[in-house]
Amino acid sequence: MKHEAIDFQCVEDTSRRQFLAAAAAAGVSAVALSRTAYSQKSPNDRIVLGLIGVRGQGTSRLREFMKQPDVRIAAICDVDRQHLDRALGRVESEKGYKPQAFGDFRKLLELKELDAVTVVTPDHWHAIPTIAAFEAGKDVFVEKPLSYSVAEGRAMADASLNHKRVTQMGNHIHNDYPNYRRVVEMVRSGKLGKITRVHAWKTSPTENFAAVSPATLPPDFDYDFGLGPAPKRPYDPLRAHRTFRQFWDYSGGTFIDFWCHISDVAFWAMDFKAPGKISALGGRFFLTDRTEAADTMEASLEFPGVLYLFSFRPTPLPGFEHMGHIGCVFEGSEASLVTNYEMHEIWAKGKKIEDFPKPPQSIPDSPGHVREFIDAVKTRNLETTCNVRYGHHLSKFGLLSNISYRTGRTITWDDEHERIMGDKKANRYLSREFRRPWRVKTQPKPAHNA
Secondary structure (H helix, E strand, O other), X not given: OEOXXXXXXXXXXXXXXXXXXXXXXXXXXXXXXXXXXXHEXXXXXOEEEEEEOOOOHHHHHHHHHHOOOOEEEEEEEXXXXXXXXXXXXXXXXXXXXXXXXXXXXXXXXXXXXXXXXXXXXXXXXOHHHHHHHHHOOOEEEEOOOOOOOHHHHHHHHHHHHHOOOOEEEOOOHHHHOOHHHHHHHHHHHOOOOOEEEEEEEEEOOOOOOOOOOOOOOOOOEOHHHHHOOOOOOOOOHHHOHHHHHHOOOXXXXXXXXXXXXXXXXHHHHHOOXXXXXXXXXXXXXXXXXXXXXXXXXXXXXXXXXXXXXEEEEOOOOOOOHHHOOEEEEEEEOOOEEEEOOOOEEEEEOOEEOOOOOOOOOOOOOOOOHHHHHHHHHHHOOOOOOOOHHHHHHHHHHHHHHHHHHHHOOOEEEEOOOOEEOOOHHHHHHHOOOOXXXXXXXXXXXXXXXX
């Protein structure tokens, strides 16, 4: 961020009028001065933010950033004008100003005053605007899963270091609740005994998806731009907006949507590095609509000395229905811990242990996921807790599980080179062919590993 003694947003009205009058007398454009002063501010002043994608989760992120007193929403981009107008109206209604509007993220990134952007788009659109933002000198808050493919995640991770940009992936459970911190402390304390099996679950869809978009292409929705690097397809309301992730062109189903949220606590607590083998079985046992992704899957990742299982199933794990739609069990030789997003329990010999001894708190509380990102933008802290390097490490093993499912093969993984060993067919899924003119630039290897 740049520096300037005057920020019009922080100057009293009288002083502001006097300053503008003097500027006008000197023949200087008030608009130009306003933008210059706003973009050249001290790191202790507000962050100027642009948002790329504001439907659904994008609206949720907009609300969260609007709550931050030192953030100004300067620009919003969306390919659907209805979503764009709704977001603009929300900012104008609640904040008293109207951000600039864009239908093309490249135009938004040309704004010099932006310090950071959010990328809350379908998965197949994560890499291109994120890397373009890095190249434009912007920091990035990008949704989970980090990327559509392993190759794109690697490019994002490397580019973040090459351009020295602050990042945060949107798996907000990591920081918005204290629960995961307490789970990690318990698991690492050794009180559960030797843990050789960790089992996560997420309930899966059992009823056909209903389209939320109109049956015919709305005139204010740039569907072709929304397809972007994905193959050109006729308009299909199921391929648009909320249900996009059920098609392989854009994502990996509900499975990959929630993978990062619950696998986060497992990877964090167990300090998982890389599995030697990954296998996944499943199918479409309930859904009969036009969507493509699995509605049932069992993924198995073989880490040294520990088996990590992920069950994508119609119901919670038997015995843990009370924990809800998503959770994770750490099975120890002395006791087991089961957790969801907000709470955890200790079980031993078939009974819940209410007074199980707790380890001392060792992981500091978080200021919040969005707040941590904003603070890091100001201090230039590249090592946020969910930066894109961590996001890539976490996301890629969900992506690899989907590859195993789609190919019907067990994957032997070379993590150093990020290649599937001895399987040309499976390796083809690590990247994809981009529809012209879109592409992700190959990134030089950073000075230190991502």
